[in-house]
Amino acid sequence: DSLYGVTKCYGEAVASYYYDKFDVETVSVRIGSCFEKPRDRRMLSTWMSPRDFISLMKAIFAAPMTGHLVMYGVSDNKSKWWSNDHAEFLGWKPQDSSEQYRAEIEAAFPPEDRKDPAVIYQGGGFAAKGHFED
Template identity: 35%
Template structure:
């Protein structure tokens, strides 16, 4: 595999890999945008998704595979060099759905990677792994997890499984705690934690190639506005975000996401996810 780099100051940013990549969830909104941003920057992309991705780009292929099917996942990850794992339910669900897809499916991805000798995974984690930190608190990836939903809890599982598969089998994973990956932020919270597709692609390339990746966690955010997250680990790996939410947000990007419990949703970083099934009593833990 070859590696290209560009340098800005003391930071070295990986701009291309020749690796053949499998992307679970590659037909989804985030996956589609990321594929476009990675076009010409990876050797090939093998999409793994139940949904039809539509017209395929150059060097793209597609397998209709359910990530909860372990044997199918082993077949689907043959002949690739790395995995970008985005598949799963992107919001709160019943526990059975979360366990079957987000938890078991993620396990199947790591196990299929192990059986196929794949040494690199980029895991699409979530800011909802730490959603119950107050908004006036800045955290790094080293603080304890505080998931705000069963969905967030499933992403904690994925990060922990990545650690297990590094310690036992040497699979190197970059966990990206994605903020808001919409085309453009729709409200004030999204503006503060937004990440562009090209900045996500930059992080993915770092995860696929940087020599210092072990089981490493970073925040998926473009130029920082919120002050909620210390992303020094990402910057030390050469991440130099090119975009920011203030530039792309429309003039109507204000707090318009309604919640039955605004005193909960507006206090914690996870927003309305924190208010789902909440009893309405605000509890403050030391950060």
């Protein structure tokens, strides 16, 4: 839902091609947001803690075999949008959750407009901007 998303999909397609043709293993990690703590209501769903990021990278590099894997970099957030059930073989379990920040974030930010493209689409604000030449 944005040019960034298109280029991300292209990179994942190239990685898949290289695995299928040359057995080059790749893990493509789709990171929603990775900061010390969530910065807004949206990040209560997309947030990944730095600690979980580091542990995910360690699990990926320690895996004896990954094939071509596309997965999400997200902490164990109650309201997360994505599942990594297909990647359980990595043995990675996120340790953190955005819930500890929920009250603080909800007090600081008004409820989101459910009709706002930045809320509707995965690309958030990037999807709402439109084409750069418009």
